[in-house]
Amino acid sequence: MTEPAIELTGLTKRFGSFTAVDGLSLSVERGEIFGLLGPNGSGKTTTIDMISGLSRPTSGSITVLGTDVLTDPRKIRRSLGTVPQENALYEELTAEANLKFHADLFEVPRKGLDQKITALLELAQLQERRKSRVSTFSGGMKRRLALVRAMLHEPELLYFDEPTLGVDVQSRHDLWDRILELKARGTTVLITSNYLEEANALCDRLAIIDRGRLVALDSPSRLRHSFGDTVLEMRTHPTPGEDIVRRVTALPGVVSAIASDGSLKVTVEGGADVTGKVVTEVVGWTSLQEIQSREPSLDEVFLSLTGKELRE
Numbered sequence: 001m002t003e004p005a006i007e008l009t010g011l012t013k014r015f016g017s018f019t020a021v022d023g024l025s026l027s028v029e030r031g032e033i034f035g036l037l038g039p040n041g042s043g044k045t046t047t048i049d050m051i052s053g054l055s056r057p058t059s060g061s062i063t064v065l066g067t068d069v070l071t072d073p074r075k076i077r078r079s080l081g082t083v084p085q086e087n088a089l090y091e092e093l094t095a096e097a098n099l100k101f102h103a104d105l106f107e108v109p110r111k112g113l114d115q116k117i118t119a120l121l122e123l124a125q126l127q128e129r130r131k132s133r134v135s136t137f138s139g140g141m142k143r144r145l146a147l148v149r150a151m152l153h154e155p156e157l158l159y160f161d162e163p164t165l166g167v168d169v170q171s172r173h174d175l176w177d178r179i180l181e182l183k184a185r186g187t188t189v190l191i192t193s194n195y196l197e198e199a200n201a202l203c204d205r206l207a208i209i210d211r212g213r214l215v216a217l218d219s220p221s222r223l224r225h226s227f228g229d230t231v232l233e234m235r236t237h238p239t240p241g242e243d244i245v246r247r248v249t250a251l252p253g254v255v256s257a258i259a260s261d262g263s264l265k266v267t268v269e270g271g272a273d274v275t276g277k278v279v280t281e282v283v284g285w286t287s288l289q290e291i292q293s294r295e296p297s298l299d300e301v302f303l304s305l306t307g308k309e310l311r312e
C-alpha cells in the first residue's frame with residue numbers, strides 16, 4: 001500500500017505557554033482533495049507552516065510523501081506547490097515572465113519550458129493573456145495564474161490557501177474546475193478555507209479543527225449527516241417560547257431546536273415519523289404557517305461542533 005501524502009502524528013506547537021496546535025493526528029491520502037477548516041485562530045496556518053517545513057513542531061511528527069519533514073525540509077519544499085492567499089505575483093511583469101521567473105527559482109529545466117508554460121496557461125485559460133501584465137488581470141485571473149505557477153515544478157502535493165477568497169462567482173467556479181482537473185491528473189490537493197460551500201464542492205474529506213484540536217474528520221456528506229438527516233424550518237405565529245422548544249427538543253429523534261423571530265428550526269434524525277411528531281407538538285402550541293424541510297448544511301455542522309460561525 002502506498003503511504004499517505006501527509007501523515008501528522010501528535011503534532012503540537014506551543015508559543016510560550018499558548019498551545020496553537022494540540023496533538024493533531026490525521027492523514028491525507030494521495031490523490032484526494034483534503035480541506036482543513038477552522039475558525040480564525042484555530043491553528044490552520046501554524047499546521048500548514050509545519051507541514052511545509054517552515055516552522056518546527058514542539059512535539060509530534062510529520063511525514064510528507066514518505067519523507068520526514070524534520071529531517072529533510074528542503075525536499076518537502078521541492079515536492080510541494082504553494083498558492084498563498086496574497087498570490088505574490090509580480091504585477092508589472094507579464095503572465096509569462098512571472099512563470100519564467102518562478103521556473104528559475106525552482107530550477108525547472110529550460111528544455112521544454114516554453115511548452116510547459118503554454119500547457120499551464122491553457123489550464124488556467126490565460127493563453128490569450130500570456131504577454132499581458134498581471135496588473136491588468138482580474139482577481140480570478142490572478143488566482144488562476146498563481147495556481148498554475150505553483151504547478152511549474154510538477155509538485156505531487158499542492159497547498160492552496162483560501163482558493164477563491166475575494167473572487168467573483170464565475171471565477172470561483174472556474175477555479176474549482178481547475179482544482180478538480182489537477183486532482184484528475186493525480187495531484188494531492190490540500191486547501192484551507194473559510195468558505196463551507198467551497199469545501200463541500202471540492203473536498204473528498206474535511207478536517208475541522210478548533211483551538212488546535214481535531215474535532216471532526218470525514219467526507220462533507222457524512223459530516224452533514226452526522227448532525228441529523230433533516231432540518232425542518234417552520235414559520236410560526238407567535239415565535240415559539242422556551243417551553244415549546246424544550247418539549248420539541250425532548251421528542252425522540254430531535255437533535256436540536258432553535259426558535260427566533262417567528263421561526264423554529266428543528267434538526268431531526270429518523271425521517272417522516274419524527275417530522276410528524278414535531279409538527280403535532282408545534283401545532284398544539286402555536287400556529288404553524290409554513291414548513292420546509294432540507295438537508296443539514298455544513299455551516300450548521302460547523303457551528304454545532306465549534307460553537308462558532310466559520311466566517312466571522
Ligand SMILES: Nc1ncnc2c1ncn2[C@@H]1O[C@H](COP(=O)(O)OP(=O)(O)OP(=O)(O)O)[C@@H](O)[C@H]1O
Nearest residue numbers: 015018019020038039040041042043044045046047
Ligand atoms: N508566532 C506566533 N507567536 C505567538 N502566537 C502565535 C504565533 N503564530 C500564531 N500564533 C497564535 O496561534 C493561534 C493559531 O494561529 P493560526 O494563524 O495558526 O490560526 P488560523 O487558524 O490560521 O487563523 P486564520 O483563519 O485567522 O488565518 C492564534 O491564536 C495565533 O494568535
